[in-house]
Amino acid sequence: MAVSTLAVQSRTTMCSSDKCLRSALIFEAQRGYRNLVSKDMRLNNFLSSKMSTVFSRSKHKLAEKLLKEVDVYGRASVRDRSKLLNKVSVVMGYDGLDDLIDDKGAENQSDLHPDGGADDFDISLMCKQFSSITLGSSPPIELYDGAPSNHGDSGLWATKICKEFLSSSAETRQDLQFNVDKPSTVPQHGVKQNDGLVEVMLDQSISFIPGLSKRNSRQLENCGFHTLRKLLQHFPRTYADLQNAQIGIEDGQYLIFVGKILSSRGVRASYSLSFLEVVVACDVVDSESPSTSRDDGAALESDKADSGRKKTVFLHLKKFFRGTRFTYLPFLKSLEEKQKVGDIVCVSGKVRIMRSKNHYEMREYNMDVLQDENDPSFCAQGRPYPIYPSKGGLSPNFLRDVISRTLKVLPSNIDPIPEDLAHDFGLLCLRDAYAGIHQPKSLKEAELARKRLVFDEFFYLQLGRLFQMLEGLGTELEKDGLLDKYRKSEFNLIDIDGWSMLTKKFLKALPYSLTSSQLRAASEIIWDLKQPVPMNRLLQGDVGCGKTVVAFLACVEVIGLGYQAAFMVPTELLAVQHYEQLQKLLANMEEEECKPSVALLTGSTSTRESRLIRQGLQTGDISLVIGTHSLIAEKVEFSALRIAVVDEQHRFGVIQRGRFNSKLYYNSISSKLSSSISDESSQDNVIMAPHVLAMSATPIPRSLALALYGDMSLTQITDLPPGRIPVETFLIEGNEPGFEKVYQMMLDELEAGGKIYLVYPVIEQSEQLPQLRAASADLETISQKFSGYKCGLLHGKMKSDDKSEALGLFRSGETNILLSTQVIEIGVDIPDASMMVVMNAERFGIAQLHQLRGRVGRGGRNSKCILVASTDSSLSRLKVLEESSDGFYLANMDLVMRGPGDLLGRKQSGHLPEFPIARLDIDGNIIQEAHLAALKILGDSLDLEKYPNLKAELSMRQPLCLLGD
Numbered sequence: 001m002a003v004s005t006l007a008v009q010s011r012t013t014m015c016s017s018d019k020c021l022r023s024a025l026i027f028e029a030q031r032g033y034r035n036l037v038s039k040d041m042r043l044n045n046f047l048s049s050k051m052s053t054v055f056s057r058s059k060h061k062l063a064e065k066l067l068k069e070v071d072v073y074g075r076a077s078v079r080d081r082s083k084l085l086n087k088v089s090v091v092m093g094y095d096g097l098d099d100l101i102d103d104k105g106a107e108n109q110s111d112l113h114p115d116g117g118a119d120d121f122d123i124s125l126m127c128k129q130f131s132s133i134t135l136g137s138s139p140p141i142e143l144y145d146g147a148p149s150n151h152g153d154s155g156l157w158a159t160k161i162c163k164e165f166l167s168s169s170a171e172t173r174q175d176l177q178f179n180v181d182k183p184s185t186v187p188q189h190g191v192k193q194n195d196g197l198v199e200v201m202l203d204q205s206i207s208f209i210p211g212l213s214k215r216n217s218r219q220l221e222n223c224g225f226h227t228l229r230k231l232l233q234h235f236p237r238t239y240a241d242l243q244n245a246q247i248g249i250e251d252g253q254y255l256i257f258v259g260k261i262l263s264s265r266g267v268r269a270s271y272s273l274s275f276l277e278v279v280v281a282c283d284v285v286d287s288e289s290p291s292t293s294r295d296d297g298a299a300l301e302s303d304k305a306d307s308g309r310k311k312t313v314f315l316h317l318k319k320f321f322r323g324t325r326f327t328y329l330p331f332l333k334s335l336e337e338k339q340k341v342g343d344i345v346c347v348s349g350k351v352r353i354m355r356s357k358n359h360y361e362m363r364e365y366n367m368d369v370l371q372d373e374n375d376p377s378f379c380a381q382g383r384p385y386p387i388y389p390s391k392g393g394l395s396p397n398f399l400r401d402v403i404s405r406t407l408k409v410l411p412s413n414i415d416p417i418p419e420d421l422a423h424d425f426g427l428l429c430l431r432d433a434y435a436g437i438h439q440p441k442s443l444k445e446a447e448l449a450r451k452r453l454v455f456d457e458f459f460y461l462q463l464g465r466l467f468q469m470l471e472g473l474g475t476e477l478e479k480d481g482l483l484d485k486y487r488k489s490e491f492n493l494i495d496i497d498g499w500s501m502l503t504k505k506f507l508k509a510l511p512y513s514l515t516s517s518q519l520r521a522a523s524e525i526i527w528d529l530k531q532p533v534p535m536n537r538l539l540q541g542d543v544g545c546g547k548t549v550v551a552f553l554a555c556v557e558v559i560g561l562g563y564q565a566a567f568m569v570p571t572e573l574l575a576v577q578h579y580e581q582l583q584k585l586l587a588n589m590e591e592e593e594c595k596p597s598v599a600l601l602t603g604s605t606s607t608r609e610s611r612l613i614r615q616g617l618q619t620g621d622i623s624l625v626i627g628t629h630s631l632i633a634e635k636v637e638f639s640a641l642r643i644a645v646v647d648e649q650h651r652f653g654v655i656q657r658g659r660f661n662s663k664l665y666y667n668s669i670s671s672k673l674s675s676s677i678s679d680e681s682s683q684d685n686v687i688m689a690p691h692v693l694a695m696s697a698t699p700i701p702r703s704l705a706l707a708l709y710g711d712m713s714l715t716q717i718t719d720l721p722p723g724r725i726p727v728e729t730f731l732i733e734g735n736e737p738g739f740e741k742v743y744q745m746m747l748d749e750l751e752a753g754g755k756i757y758l759v760y761p762v763i764e765q766s767e768q769l770p771q772l773r774a775a776s777a778d779l780e781t782i783s784q785k786f787s788g789y790k791c792g793l794l795h796g797k798m799k800s801d802d803k804s805e806a807l808g809l810f811r812s813g814e815t816n817i818l819l820s821t822q823v824i825e826i827g828v829d830i831p832d833a834s835m836m837v838v839m840n841a842e843r844f845g846i847a848q849l850h851q852l853r854g855r856v857g858r859g860g861r862n863s864k865c866i867l868v869a870s871t872d873s874s875l876s877r878l879k880v881l882e883e884s885s886d887g888f889y890l891a892n893m894d895l896v897m898r899g900p901g902d903l904l905g906r907k908q909s910g911h912l913p914e915f916p917i918a919r920l921d922i923d924g925n926i927i928q929e930a931h932l933a934a935l936k937i938l939g940d941s942l943d944l945e946k947y948p949n950l951k952a953e954l955s956m957r958q959p960l961c962l963l964g965d
């Protein structure tokens with residue numbers, strides 16, 4: 001094992017300072033790690049200086065972590081001290097502290113290495129030794145805790161597995177192939193529990209694979225295959241459909257044959273290259289011979305001809321071995337003996353035509369020995385043949401072979417998922433899944449195996465996220481409450497009667513009634529606001545469905561209870577729009593004194609004004625602030641922030657969103673508001689992070705939402721306000737007649753009193769992309785063309801005031817045409833805008849175009865959207881927009897047609913965890929099941945104590961570096 005290699009390497013290079021360190025460690029251990037403080041400090045300093053030297057060249061996180069631990073050694077518990085000294089011993093090249101103490105020879109070691117031994121330490125080896133990952137704030141699960149017995153065990157274990165493997169291979173006389181039907185005879189050691197520590201078989205080093213040469217191990221390690229798991233997760237790229245061999249074999253075909261071994265030769269090709277050549281004779285027939293399709297009489301007649309259509313082909317199966325030691329005669333002899341002449345075998349793989357007639361070479365193949373020619377389980381039947389992607393120069397053939405050996409040593413109980421759960425969700429056990437994906441007997445088996453592995457990818461992601469959330473909570477009651485929230489989301493509602501007085505008054509003042517979907521969304525959110533745990537909810541719906549007013553209701557609800565709210569949006573334009581809209585809505589409220597005080601804080605707010613706003617927020621005089629990123633600035637302090645709404649949340653990084661969490665709310669502060677309007681002020685003295693309500697304008701399929709935001713509750717607004725007329729969509733090619741048509745339609749709209757957005761992909765014309773129409777450059781042309789009407793310009797490079805002015809003029813009707821870039825894509829709400837023309841529409845994604853189109857048709861007017869595409873061919877991609885105006889449907893289409901990357905855009909899709917085998921577009925159901933399964937497990941054991949194997953697996957999969965910015 002790597003550990004012992006390391007130990008030998010470092011021990012032999014022990015210098016005098018290492019000896020001192022060793023003595024100090026022994027001294028410390030012998031006194032039970034309980035030295036006097038003064039001695040601790042000496043040891044502390046000594047350890048620190050020694051370890052700093054050792055790690056001075058390493059930038060690895062583990063090094064940093066160890067150094068930190070060393071620094072606080074004097075204050076650590078006895079247990080932690082012993083653990084740390086164990087690790088230090090490993091750094092010094094021992095298998096652990098006990099090994100260091102036992103190493104009698106150490107005193108006699110001479111200084112062999114001029115640089116001092118431990119300096120040669122390789123941190124990656126150390127990582128392997130302590131491959132622990134901290135799971136939330138729970139103690140790390142240390143797979144190799146340095147307990148000497150473990151190492152001994154592992155070694156024995158490996159040897160035992162190896163022995164049993166070899167004896168089993170002696171039985172089958174097949175050490176190069178894996179018999180899928182034969183269950184592994186290896187003892188049941190998949191997951192070992194030892195003093196509370198869980199060792200996961202899959203994370204054992206590849207040295208467990210029998211018969212792997214050092215060179216092969218090195219090659220595999222260099223390509224990142226450090227563990228059995230890594231190897232087994234190198235999934236086939238696809239499966240070749242193995243056909244039964246027939247007459248008329250073509251070069252490169254994947255075929256399956258049954259035949260008899262004629263000869264087996266081990267050949268020394270050069271001083272460092274040898275190969276094994278097994279020749280198999282197979283009879284093949286022509287199934288399409290006339291006999292199979294003719295009537296009975298004719299068939300009889302053709303029987304003779306049929307036998308003429310049978311022929312014998314010779315397969316030359318070759319396996320190459322590189323390395324001098326593989327060229328020795330005994331080795332070659334032993335290879336030859338493994339393939340018995342006369343054995344009936346089933347061979348599958350890719351054939352290459354050889355020069356001599358009826359001779360074919362196979363270098364990529366599987367071979368199973370049959371009991372006899374009529375063995376029904378092995379009769380040559382087409383089966384999927386896995387095709388592996390090559391990796392780091394390793395040939396697919398080699399990988400197939402190693403994976404096959406790995407499967408052979410895999411015990412059956414490697415599955416951390418409890419049997420009953422696997423049964424409930426119709427899952428194969430993990431071992432069968434690995435066998436099924438790598439060596440399926442049918443495509444159905446491969447599909448079942450894939451389902452299990454996809455399930456795992458989603459399951460551990462969901463489990464990790466939920467587990468982490470639970471960890472953040474104090475009491476069991478809170479944890480149960482949180483799980484219940486996910487389990488019974490359909491019952492988590494508070495209807496209007498339970499809303500605060502202020503919210504009811506605000507609702508009454510709205511110029512419209514809420515749709516049933518808006519009402520439900522508000523009820524769900526308000527239910528969440530009353531829970532003792534911070535809400536983390538995503539509100540999504542189609543464009544223009546009225547999310548903003550639902551978010552306002554949530555803000556008003558907390559204000560009604562005496563707290564504050566913050567509403568963060570990505571652009572100033574949107575902030576101003578929301579602010580004005582809210583002011584209008586509040587103006588409708590009857591009782592002046594209960595109206596919440598609202599402020600607008602953006603980058604353009606003057607210094608004096610922002611100082612006043614900050615003061616107001618600190619004292620509690622301001623109860624709601626709407627603004628941009630400025631809201632999360634450190635100097636903005638709140639008196640009692642209870643909810644943070646983040647609009648267009650994907651435009652903010654996770655870290656930015658998370659900043660609100662540091663603006664803790666202290667319940668003891670009694671703001672002016674709480675004394676004046678609170679009708680139900682809660683008196684508990686809890687310190688809590690604010691609730692977060694994120695809003696997403698791009699509706700995304702539930703599966704994707706679960707993958708992206710598995711820890712968020714999801715609220716969907718599914719209907720649009722009444723009276724909305726679907727926007728008519730036209731696709732027009734951007735040639736001369738096309739533009740004439742567009743201009744005519746624009747003119748008709750203007751004459752009918754409509755307002756038009758003209759959307760461009762760029763601001764200025766560029767030499768590199770002359771085919772793109774540019775907003776600034778087109779202003780003059782359009783103004784001339786529509787001389788009786790006024791045109792405005794809006795783009796991201798304009799000053800904030802100019803942008804607001806341009807939008808204001810368009811809103812008030814002083815300008816009739818607004819030439820704009822996609823800055824209007826998000827949130828701009830001008831209900832009487834009735835036409836949109838998008839230039840170079842092929843430059844935009846489907847979801848983006850749907851967003852843009854959502855800027856029109858927000859009032860009662862008939863509206864049109866014209867998508868002008870540069871070429872005829874690009875129009876076909878946009879057709880789906882012509883057919884549907886349902887954002888959820890379009891998002892699904894986008895996901896299926898182009899995958900999550902296109903749908904979410906670069907930034908958001910960058911937050912998607914990696915799924916080596918799962919595909920979000922087709923595996924939506926599985927993610928839903930995985931979510932339920934995770935809830936079930938955590939419901940049974942909140943801290944996963946009942947499921948140590950799951951906990952260990954979870955920590956190994958590192959699902960927790962999610963959504964990092």
Ligand SMILES: Nc1ncnc2c1ncn2[C@@H]1O[C@H](COP(=O)(O)OP(=O)(O)OP(=O)(O)O)[C@@H](O)[C@H]1O
Pocket residue numbers: 512513514515518541542543544545546547548549697721722826827828829831854858
């Ligand atoms: N129930 C309703 N009845 C009538 N009009 C409504 C209703 N709810 C919202 N509206 C109006 O619909 C328009 C769109 O609402 P809002 O801006 O909240 O949509 P949105 O969901 O945020 O859309 P977008 O994602 O495009 O910003 C606004 O003018 C709003 O006043």
